[in-house]
Amino acid sequence: MIVAVRRATLVVAAGVAIAACARVPTGPSVMVLAGSGKPLEQFQTDDRACRQSAAQEIESAKRSELPAQRRYDMAYMQCMYAQGHQIPVPGGRPGYTSQSSAGSPGPAPGSPTPVR
Numbered sequence: 001m002i003v004a005v006r007r008a009t010l011v012v013a014a015g016v017a018i019a020a021c022a023r024v025p026t027g028p029s030v031m032v033l034a035g036s037g038k039p040l041e042q043f044q045t046d047d048r049a050c051r052q053s054a055a056q057e058i059e060s061a062k063r064s065e066l067p068a069q070r071r072y073d074m075a076y077m078q079c080m081y082a083q084g085h086q087i088p089v090p091g092g093r094p095g096y097t098s099q100s101s102a103g104s105p106g107p108a109p110g111s112p113t114p115v116r
Helices: 002-021 040-060 068-082
Strands: none
Touching: 040 068
């Protein structure tokens, strides 16, 4: 009986120790760029609001299968994109890159050109 109690205590202590090691994100690990024509002050305001929103998302979805940092980054990027900021895409696949400040992207390769 005493051995079972000690074993149970050890299991609970190990569980608490492991849970204490789980890191809560303190900020995004992704890059977001200011949207076209957005001043730095607006970017900073949106950044603060989106960080707070992402932190709340982590708190409300504690039982998700995704790591906390990944959930935080996804919520942060969605919020910043919704505010009109740009999310860089590595490799920039044609047709999927964000619009530049110079105007709209050109036609996709292989698309017909308009006749004037």
